[in-house]
Amino acid sequence: MTHLAPDEPRAHRPGPSIPGPVAADRVAGLVLAAGAGRRYGGPKALVRLDGRLLVERAVQVARAGGCGPVLAVLGAAASTVRSRAELGDAVPVENPEWATGMGSSLRAGLATLRDSGAVAAVVLLVDMPGITAEAVRRLVEIAEPDALGMAGYGTRRGHPVLLGRAHWPGVAELAVGDVGARPYLRRHEARVSVVPCDDVADDADLDVPPATVP
Template sequence: MDVTHPGPGAPVAGLVLAAGAGRRYGRPKALVEVHGRLLVERAVATLRADGCDSVSVVLGADAESVGARADLTGAAVVVNPDWAGGMGSSLRTGLAAVMPTPAVAALVLLVDMPGITPEAVRRLVGLAAPQVLAMAGYQTGRGHPVLLGRAHWVGVAASAVGDVGARPYLRERVEQIRVVPVGDVADGGDIDTEADRVRFLAAGEAASA
């Protein structure tokens, strides 16, 4: 097999980053409910739906409550003891957890993005290869999910500090990044406040009317 271009069916590890305290929201966003499901449950289901071969969820703030309330069946739960240090530590924790797996790439999704769909995930997963860097493309720019080929995991982990995640690593390699248009099937907005959640729900109702 050509390990540089494994082709369709190459194993991909899904990573849900759900460790934050949700200070602006007032509680961990993993526990926020949208359409009858917790955000962390939605994120796991989205990555598992015909997309990722395995899914790991990185918890941190109030991890015990999240683990008790959320149905995370089929996902590996990893607790980041340094979650207060920012998203960078959660990304490092997640990449360390999937390193022993045979995955050729990791697809990273933030827990507070309920508008990401399985179709958007499939489009990115289809590019999976050890050397690939890919991001979802929207009308307003690029964003999550982000596909990180295995060859980049060590470098991403080394540069992921504070609350910036993979951003510094990707910024230095912008010409290598493949942007995958998903704006026709997904909403790349996040939910930081209750007002954001209300807007998301209202937009969904308007679209289905």
């Protein structure tokens, strides 16, 4: 049975630092988990689903899908997330501008990866628990410095999203307010590879808590 509930606190553990240059064929995982979840009632990173926090689930999916390093961009309740979540070797990146919208979190993550040596980054949103490691793996397989990729769900495009290193400056320039990579991807639509993932994943987001049964 699926359970969505607040988490209990754990002792604080310092997070790992961003690694130095990595192998040139590596693909970073970038989990955006900074939002306050106002319509949901609290930060979605701290929502517990089937025994795991959503941020833990997203980090594990990125790692199992072949990403490394994996970064988790935090904002609202960042200190609480860091103390409660088991992030393993994922690198927590705090975005002080998180309240301005998702764009600032994407910029913060890409800026942190600038010196990592990663050839590309796969972006995952923390509130999409239906994204699977296999979906991430399919995006990782097309990674190149100049690649752009989106998961395909029938005729619709969605997450995960692959951003080759050559595109990071352009993505960051257009990622403002509550908008992430979509403006850049629309501008370069002809270069976007659509990778079918509807047989292995679901990118529906947890927008509001499920209705309570009386």
